[in-house]
Amino acid sequence: MQVLVTGGAGYIGSHTVLSLLENNVDVIVYDNLVNSSIESIDRVEKLTGKKVEFVEGDICDKEKLSRVFKQFSIDAVIHFAALKAVGESAEIPLSYYQNNVHGTVCLLEVMQQHKVHNFIFSSSATVYGEENNVPYVETMKLGTPSSPYGASKVMVERILADLALSDSKFRAVSLRYFNPIGAHESGAIGEDPKGIPNNLLPYVAQVAVGKRDKLRIFGDDYPTKDGSCERDYLHVMDLAQGHVAALDWLNRHPDFSGVEAFNLGTGNGVSVFAIVKAFEQAINKKIPFEVSPRRVGDLPAFWANASKANKELNWQANRSLEQMMTDTWRWQSKNPNGFLI
Incomplete structure (x- = not known):
């Protein structure tokens, strides 16, 4: 199968691309390289001995996205492309809503146009907000997060739920991450923040x-x-393998439609x-x-x-x-x- 990975050159994205390739999935990476490096993809190719199709582009660019869907026969989308720093989001909230919310809507619209219905969303534990007690369980109501970053993830989860209600073919998995750390055991890829690290x-x-x-x-x-x-800190390779497991779950449940959320943590x-x-x-x-x-x-x-x-x-x-x-x-x-x- 062919999977489009948005933000696939980033920290979690590159480790997930590696895991997908190791599981014989063909990968197209779409990334604007704002907070990532093409070098990560080169190294993933060396580690796996497999080729990654790479397209440099922004998820808000619907024309370029549409060309990617025309060029490749895409079966599913794993969506990482997002700004992700809690503190920064309080300083530049409009950039976070523009990229994380509007960008996701653009991507979903292009998917709909090209009849691609399988979607795995990079969500966050921040969607539980301040109201819910720990440990967080998926049955809890979405909370009111304390940052625009968290709010953007809640908004997207609500958008996915509304889209699923309107389109019975739409199938989404929302993976609510906790705190990924670590790197691939080779030491060839890892977290490389630009500027002062937020994590x-x-x-x-x-x-x-x-x-x-x-x-x-x-x-x-x-x-x-x-x-x-x-x-709740978890190894990034465990997290990456969670995306492969989510893709496998969608394949094992062909009759499923709607949105299913899963916590990924220790x-x-x-x-x-x-x-x-x-x-x-x-x-x-x-x-x-x-x-x-x-x-x-x-x-x-x-x-x-x-x-x-x-x-x-x-x-x-x-x-x-x-x-x-x-x-x-x-x-x-x-x-x-x-x-x-």
Whole structure:
């Protein structure tokens, strides 16, 4: 089968493309390279020995998207292309709604025009908002997220539900991620944020490799065990394999129509301070840090109930926290400047 992967040159996208290729799926990547690198696709091709069709383009460009659907016989779409930084979304909310919401509508319209009905959406645990209690379960109502980023994911999930009500052929899986970290075990691909990292582990790794002076930890006065935020961290390769499992689930349920949501997480909350300590142990090196004020939009603690994905997708997060740290360091130490050669 042929799958279009939007945002496929990015962190999660590139690892998922690798997993798809390893499962004999033909992949077309569509990416504007705003926060990603074509080098990631070159390396995925080397790792797998398989070719990726690459098109540089924006998901808001319906004409270019339509040409891709005309050129290739696409069976399904996995949609990653989105802006994703919680803090930044509070600073430039219109950019987030333009790209994440309007861009997804453009993509869905083009899919409809070309009669492609299978859709896997890169959603987020932030859709549960502040109202729901942890652990998060898929049966909970969509919440009111504390950031425009989270709000954009809720809006798209509602759009998918409305589209499914209007079109009985539409089949979507919404994968609600928790906190992906780590890198491919080869160290050839990993997370390479442009500018100052918005996520914890790439920042820690850049401090460890000497690219940054010290880590900033946002808040140590949360109502948690050690005062720092707690998150459900999972290995990016486990997450990537969750997308392959979702695609397989759609194939195994040909009569399904509508939208089905699955949490992808470990089911365990780990604090920021615990992550720093685990990384220090993995590389046998201290990480200098300072505590800064809380960031807007950060919740104290959340983690997944992933039993639905375990049971229905035959998926679970298998890789340990130690492996997440080791693989992150392998990537960062082999690529101190990311994909810049």
